[in-house]
Amino acid sequence: MAVCVAIIGKDNSPKFLSSLNPDEELCFQYKILSSLDIVEEKIHGVNRATDNRELFLGLLYALETHKIYGYVTNTKMKFIIVVDSSNIALRDNEIRSMFRKIHSEYADIICNPFYIPGEPITFKSFANNIKNIMTGTV
């Protein structure tokens, strides 16, 4: 179960953010935006250990309270998931499948004619679906 999900655009501008506890949202925004440098390093970095071409980037960094995971699509949209550090039951594979679900939600929303690509996502149904993915109810 994740505590926060964010979608960041090609130009590193925030498109969507959803967190379980709205009071912590500002703190999450800070953590997510500061993790973007690591995302950049992982996809463009010169000393990439292996030629990893998977969309899922794995653990970006771990803080005392939270762990932050990243995923970048072929179109350079960035998805970030923040997980509570105390939650050790959550494995990489579960995070990966969570990302895939978010990606397919995003593919649906971008095919929605009412959504203009590049704008922040404000659809209620999308927010609900992401909440469900976060809490693991789908």
Add this chain to the structure above:
Amino acid sequence: MCDQSVFEIFHSELVNYVIQNNETQLKNTSKTHGEDLSNLEYIGFSTGFRIIERLTRELPRFRDELDTMKFICTDFWSAIYMKQIDNLRTNHQGIYVLQDNCFRYLSKLSNTKQYLDLSPRYVTFTCGLLRGSLANLGIRSIVTAEVQTMPSCKFHIQVQRN
């Protein structure tokens, strides 16, 4: 088989719609110059921009530009046109030529020169589609099409480097 023809009919209606729209606009402004297909190109662009997210969802990250072009020639083309590109050529400096020997939207027209001057109508949407998909994958480009003999078509992609 049936679902494929629906898509072709939809495309030809799209072409008709754009051309009719232009004709009514031309009447109002009383201009007398040739066909304006930029609307059709733009519809293609936004379609490509949106659909590419779905088509690349299950794929690993592309290594470079050529890798992306190979994807366009194989997976992308077979998803939309039910076949692969017959020939891909490049000068490795940002120009790619994609040749389709039996282009889906032209294959239903006469093989002779009868409709040759109308062929731009049926390739413009695809030019936009290519440009939109590449744009979303981070490659800015100019796409033009060339039809010399009827069912075959060449798409020239010029990548804008700066």
